[in-house]
Amino acid sequence: MTLQNRSWAEPYKIKMVEPLKMTTESERQAAIVEAGYNTFLLPSEDVYIDLLTDSGCGAMSDRQWAGMMAGDEAYAGSANFYKMRDAVEEYYSYKYTVPTHQGRGAENILSQILIADGNYVPGNMYFTTTRLHQELAGATFVDVIVDEAHDPASDYPFKGNVDIAKLEALAKEVGADKIPYVCIATCVNMAGGQPISMANLKEVRAWCDANNVLLVHDMTRVAENAFFIQQREDGYRDKSIREIVYELCDLTDAATMSSKKDALVNIGGFLAMNDDSIYEKACNLVVVYEGLHTYGGMAGRDMEALAIGITESVQDDHISARVGQVEYLGNKLKMMGVPIVNPIGGHAVFLDARAILPHIPQDQFPAQALAAALYVDAGVRVMERGAVSAGRSKETGENFMPKLELVRLTLPRRVYTQAHMDVVAESVERVMKQASEIKGLKFTYEPEYLRFFRGKFEPVEG
Structure with missing residues (x-):
């Protein structure tokens, strides 16, 4: 698909809609604190554009x-x-x-x-x-x-x-x-x-x-x-x-x-x-x-x-449009100067959290902090894919520190329009301009298994 040469549209039309709730920034700030800075713990009704995952949240035909x-x-x-x-x-x-x-x-x-x-x-x-x-x-x-x-x-x-x-x-x-x-x-x-x-x-x-x-x-x-x-x-x-x-x-x-x-x-x-x-x-x-x-x-x-x-x-027009929407968002972010994983992937755009938040050490979970900041800015829910997801060594108890410290913007299939992608991109750009104000995080609660699902955090002061 050559997106640069001509516009394209999804190979389907909308037959049913689900209203979305708009919240204020102060309401979102209170919600993320209540959720322990973990986007998995936010009630979905408080989310405007949900890019947490593409798992089970696509639209059926x-x-x-x-x-x-x-x-x-x-x-x-x-x-x-x-x-x-x-x-x-x-x-x-x-x-x-x-x-x-x-x-x-x-x-x-x-x-x-x-x-x-x-x-x-x-x-x-x-x-x-x-x-x-x-x-x-x-x-x-x-x-x-x-x-x-x-x-x-x-x-x-x-x-x-x-x-x-x-x-x-x-x-x-x-x-x-x-x-x-x-x-x-x-x-x-x-x-x-x-x-x-x-x-x-x-x-x-x-x-x-x-x-x-x-x-x-x-x-x-x-x-x-x-x-x-x-x-x-x-x-x-x-x-x-x-x-x-x-x-x-x-x-x-x-x-x-x-x-x-x-x-x-x-x-x-x-x-x-x-x-x-x-x-x-x-x-x-x-x-x-x-x-x-x-x-x-x-x-x-x-x-x-x-x-x-x-x-x-496995229909060509479906998968071309599915990956094409991810490509649309990724290219828009790249034009804004946002550091992302290249080449653009098939189901999500991945933000390079360490490049966006270089002042936050990896043991203070910059990807988790960036995901929380994006929610506060525009009600966009995304997820961390870095040190929190990597977990701890069974032998030493030390955090794994992967080379990739990412925030995943995951697009559900056949759910959102290009206008939603524009809102997401603009939010990422705003947050990146205010990156120096974002603080690192530390655990207040850490489950034994798959801690990224239910772990809770608070900002590191100082």
Whole structure:
């Protein structure tokens, strides 16, 4: 899509609206203090433009809403399960599907099946819930992403790529028999929504085959990744998003999916695989943690909406507009001189908090402070992706200090207009001009797990 040459519009029209509440700056200041400077703890009714996440907050189509009325809510053997299962195989290639309430349900089951105590799981940068489930199962996560992924200024087109040399070094250090699988995310969230190339995924596939290691796919944003391959990788310009998505999935052995993102539903996920023995183990565990293997924590109507959402998610005009809106916001911020992660990602624009707030040391959580300041300025809710999200070392108790200290402006699918993006960009510009007034933060409450969800903070004085 060449946004510079001509205007474009979303490939849909609005059929229903949800009114938004406007608040005053003083009301927002009181709200953020009450929330402990954590945007996750703000009531949604006090938020004007909600860019906290793209998970489960997209707008479903008229076809999906119509499908909800065809929900078969039978406890066992729901007709909607079979439609969903067939859609997963047709569009994503996997032979077996186990529904889960959302992606982390699939992560939990897969980790328990494949991981033994003392294992190592390499991946192209961690994701919070994925890493935690791996650790709870007894594994150590090892980052094998290319170095460019840790540099927000780099324009490397495939920052989600795996550094094969790092993968090989890990195998030599611990032994390939201690690596149950390589975990590959398409459009790596924590790197700024950055894609992996098809060529690199084929290299990883070859490495896994040579070392008798499984290749597991976190396919939450696979359609967005396919778009970047189509636009940036030789030999794919004339292929459809649907074809590229299938090819990506077909290179892997199993997948976890949070359907609340690319698949355009408000709830749901699945674990998919090609190995019947893994499928049998997954069916045994899903009954313990989620529900019967033909619903797994999802209502029949939600499985129907998911089956339809899968078909819509791989349509070229949809994904082009989805990524195009992210690109619109990112380019607008770059024109304003705002430091962001380059290239612009597929689901969000990531602000470089350390560049915007250089006076705040990383152990005072500049990304968390910036997210709170943006809410106070205009009622825009965003989220931190830096030291708070990274957590603490189990061994030392010290905070992890990632090279990327980011604020994520995440665009829900088919929800906001370009005018909303203009409001967001103008707010970021205002806050950046007043950056010297923003103070660092310290914890007043820190949960044991995934502290970014429920942790509370207060400003560091002085």
